[in-house]
Amino acid sequence: MAELNLPARVRFAPSPTGHLHLGGARTALYDFLIAKQTGGTFILRIEDTDTKRYIPEAEDELIKGLRWLGIEFDEGPGKGGPYGPYRQSERKEIYFEFAEKLINSGNAFYCFCTAEHLSKVREVQQKNKEPIHYDGTCRDLSVEEARKRIAAGETYIIRFRTPKTGTTTVRDHLRGDITVDNRVLDDSILVKSDGWALYHLAAMVDDHLMKITHVIRGSEWLPSFPLHGLICRAFGWQEPVWIHLSLFLKPSGKGKMSKRESAEAIKDGYSIFVKDLEDLGYTPEGVVNWIALMGWSYDDHTEFFTLEDLIDKFNLDRLNPSPAAINFTKLDHFNGLHIRNLSDEELAIRTKPFFESAGYAPSLTKLTQIAPILKERLPTLDEVVEIAGFFFKDIILYEAEDLIAKGLSKEQCAKVIEQAYETLTNLPEMTKDLAEPLLRNLVESSGYSARQVFGILRVAITGQKVSPPLFESMEIIGKETVLERLMKARKLLK
RNA sequence: GCCCCCAUUGUCUAGUGGCCCAGGACGUGGCCCUCUCAAGGCCAAAACACGGGUUCGAAUCCCGUUGGGGGCACCA
Numbered sequence: 001m002a003e004l005n006l007p008a009r010v011r012f013a014p015s016p017t018g019h020l021h022l023g024g025a026r027t028a029l030y031d032f033l034i035a036k037q038t039g040g041t042f043i044l045r046i047e048d049t050d051t052k053r054y055i056p057e058a059e060d061e062l063i064k065g066l067r068w069l070g071i072e073f074d075e076g077p078g079k080g081g082p083y084g085p086y087r088q089s090e091r092k093e094i095y096f097e098f099a100e101k102l103i104n105s106g107n108a109f110y111c112f113c114t115a116e117h118l119s120k121v122r123e124v125q126q127k128n129k130e131p132i133h134y135d136g137t138c139r140d141l142s143v144e145e146a147r148k149r150i151a152a153g154e155t156y157i158i159r160f161r162t163p164k165t166g167t168t169t170v171r172d173h174l175r176g177d178i179t180v181d182n183r184v185l186d187d188s189i190l191v192k193s194d195g196w197a198l199y200h201l202a203a204m205v206d207d208h209l210m211k212i213t214h215v216i217r218g219s220e221w222l223p224s225f226p227l228h229g230l231i232c233r234a235f236g237w238q239e240p241v242w243i244h245l246s247l248f249l250k251p252s253g254k255g256k257m258s259k260r261e262s263a264e265a266i267k268d269g270y271s272i273f274v275k276d277l278e279d280l281g282y283t284p285e286g287v288v289n290w291i292a293l294m295g296w297s298y299d300d301h302t303e304f305f306t307l308e309d310l311i312d313k314f315n316l317d318r319l320n321p322s323p324a325a326i327n328f329t330k331l332d333h334f335n336g337l338h339i340r341n342l343s344d345e346e347l348a349i350r351t352k353p354f355f356e357s358a359g360y361a362p363s364l365t366k367l368t369q370i371a372p373i374l375k376e377r378l379p380t381l382d383e384v385v386e387i388a389g390f391f392f393k394d395i396i397l398y399e400a401e402d403l404i405a406k407g408l409s410k411e412q413c414a415k416v417i418e419q420a421y422e423t424l425t426n427l428p429e430m431t432k433d434l435a436e437p438l439l440r441n442l443v444e445s446s447g448y449s450a451r452q453v454f455g456i457l458r459v460a461i462t463g464q465k466v467s468p469p470l471f472e473s474m475e476i477i478g479k480e481t482v483l484e485r486l487m488k489a490r491k492l493l494k
Numbered sequence: 495g496c497c498c499c500c501a502u503u504g505u506c507u508a509g510u511g512g513c514c515c516a517g518g519a520c521g522u523g524g525c526c527c528u529c530u531c532a533a534g535g536c537c538a539a540a541a542c543a544c545g546g547g548u549u550c551g552a553a554u555c556c557c558g559u560u561g562g563g564g565g566c567a568c569c570a
Contacts, residue, residue: 303507
């Protein structure tokens, strides 16, 4: 139904006011997917007409976030393209020109109302429990008279002239036709008194000029959707396919993510910001898989998707219009899935920075070596330090009492360590194949359980009660260090 | 207050009139595997918001109610 055989031209149009968050990432992802899928074009457009909210670093952050996720744009700031410039701040004159066209066609009018007048009107309407509307003071001013006032130096804005009667019907790809009574529509401002266009005008003009075929945006735009349809029609333009994505709700399902909620999430090791997720040890693969599935499904059972899979399988017709509560524990699941899907070499590369920021300097070779036993124990990459730090420590620290297995005396445990040392010391090299049978014999002859014996050795060798498999770990640590650590443990129990 | 959107287990979802006393996944509980932790395997509990229609037959279509979400800026 979306005519996706044709190359799609889609755009992600954030305003540079902060970091890339989950909602934006998912919109950009879907844009990217249908562009790639149809051999089309993915455009990044920066909507920076609001100079008050502008944050200089934000554009760069946004692009970095997208890149980290694997989403590259074809046209945009810094990259160029045939329909630039791609920052709205560089297109001011274009919007003004189109606003004039609307004035001339009678679809817009100049307005000289002051902010004081407007707020007074709003106040009265609020008190009377009426819908809040522009009162129409300047609506019927003649263009000639208005231009005279402008020439005289009066400040003005430009408003859209919304029809007062009838209804407007617009079509959303997920929801079908949406019809509203024109009486509830407002004469929205198109151009501010400082000469900057507002979203309603700027976005419509750009989408048309940039030949956008599909507009994918959040459903917070639904209320102004009829206005946008009206603006396109006033210009006589063909409308794109409109797709309003469901909103992401906070984990409780009550309302969208607030600053407060974001702070809460960070405390639990989660975040709605892509940059944070990266620092927290999430993989782009996991995040992409997770957000792709919030509001979209492929079938009734397939859940594992790589970006490549998604380019192949994504389909606008399988989007779900209902709001979705964010579920971070499911992100953990997807992240684990994709970590296990990484090659040993790749996992080594990904975990290295986390070791480094914890003060270790592991080699890629060693990291690749431990990758197999780490893979299935990592919900997030940053946990490598806690799980596998002992591989890179010169000295491991633990309490003597940790060496004492449940049900055994200090002396008995010391004996176990001694015996382990004696058997292991004769080995030509410390391999799992050589060490394991011998230590299992030791378990047998000691009369203790494997759990008890290996528990003691685990603490002695790794310094941890929980660790990757003992024999594999011993092999990687090497004979010399293993024996050293056993010796120290034995002394500790004296 | 006004307008718009949405409504299947705790959560993400499949389901487009009979295949559904509702399928998958996360999470939860149990069991198995097991040197710890994981991973993996098996099993279990858990949902069609409510009320009216339409129809031989409704989770699926229509209406209403309720609930939830969003929007009502010289922000995007």
